[in-house]
Amino acid sequence: MxxxxxxxxxxxxxxxxxxxxxxxxxxxxxxxxxxxxxxxxxxxxxxxxxxxxxxxxxxxxxxxxxxxxxxxxxxxxxxxxxxGKYHEQIRISEDATGYSYESLFKPYITSALTEVWVEDPYIRHTHQLYNFLRFCEMLLKASCELKRIHLLTSQDEADSSQQNSALAELKESLSAHGVTLDLQYSSTIHDREIRFDSGWIIKIGRGLDYFKRPKGRFSIGYCDYDLRQCQETTVDIFHNKHTKTL
The missing domain is CATH 1.20.58.80 (Phosphotransferase system, lactose/cellobiose-type IIA subunit)
Known part of the structure; x- marks a missing residue:
């Protein structure tokens, strides 16, 4: 050497x-x-x-x-x-970078992870659907034994066809990777929360939609979310050893 x-x-x-x-x-x-x-x-x-x-x-x-x-x-x-007292808080400031899903969630993903619950009312519009896709891709690349992802979101009342077709395609694609997507809609969902069956609970003020729109399709940060500017939000991380029973 x-x-x-x-x-x-x-x-x-x-x-x-x-x-x-x-x-x-x-x-x-x-x-x-x-x-x-x-x-x-x-x-x-x-x-x-x-x-x-x-x-x-x-x-x-x-x-x-x-x-x-x-x-x-x-x-x-x-x-x-x-x-039952674990609580961490991360404050993402306006225009901050370095907060891709990999950077934010990796410390809380262990080999024991098999099931994930996502509650987010805004997985509806194109960029939000892509955010959820990127989140799923991040989980697939992680060193874990992921088997099932549960998504609870609200239906796009104006035009649900794109939302339905996008999530159906993602469900089929995940199935090809051995992961089941369990999809449910709620008209009253408000809070945003992500839970891992290993006990971690992550609450993000803006849910998965905390990135700013890039200046253009060929601007830095368009592909790499670690280089994408963020909107100001707060991330609260808890641990509940009884999460598996939820």
């Missing part, structure tokens, strides 16, 4: 671990834990490539410190889950 490669891994580790500390200080513990684990792995890769014993000692010390903090966070999160 070249010195440049090692230096590059070390730079990446520093960037990820700096983000972990920032999230830790903001009490966004689950997200910080993901970053700590990623950063620790990068540092361990650096340690394997370094031969200078003084540098190896330095890296070992750093790794041990970050591992201890990660274990403390894990214990703290598990205790809050057990007590």
């Amino acid at each position: 070249t010195q440049n490669h090692v230096s590059g891994m070390e730079t990446s580790a520093i960037t990820v671990l700096k983000r972990a500390v920032e999230l830790d200080h903001s009490s966004r513990f689950q997200e910080s834990l993901v970053c700590y684990q990623e950063g620790i792995q990068l540092l361990m890769d650096v340690l394997k490539a370094v031969t200078d014993e003084s540098k190896r000692g330095h890296y070992r010390e750093k790794i041990e410190g970050y591992m201890n903090r990660a274990e403390q966070i894990k214990a703290h999160v598990n205790q809050m889950k057990e007590d």
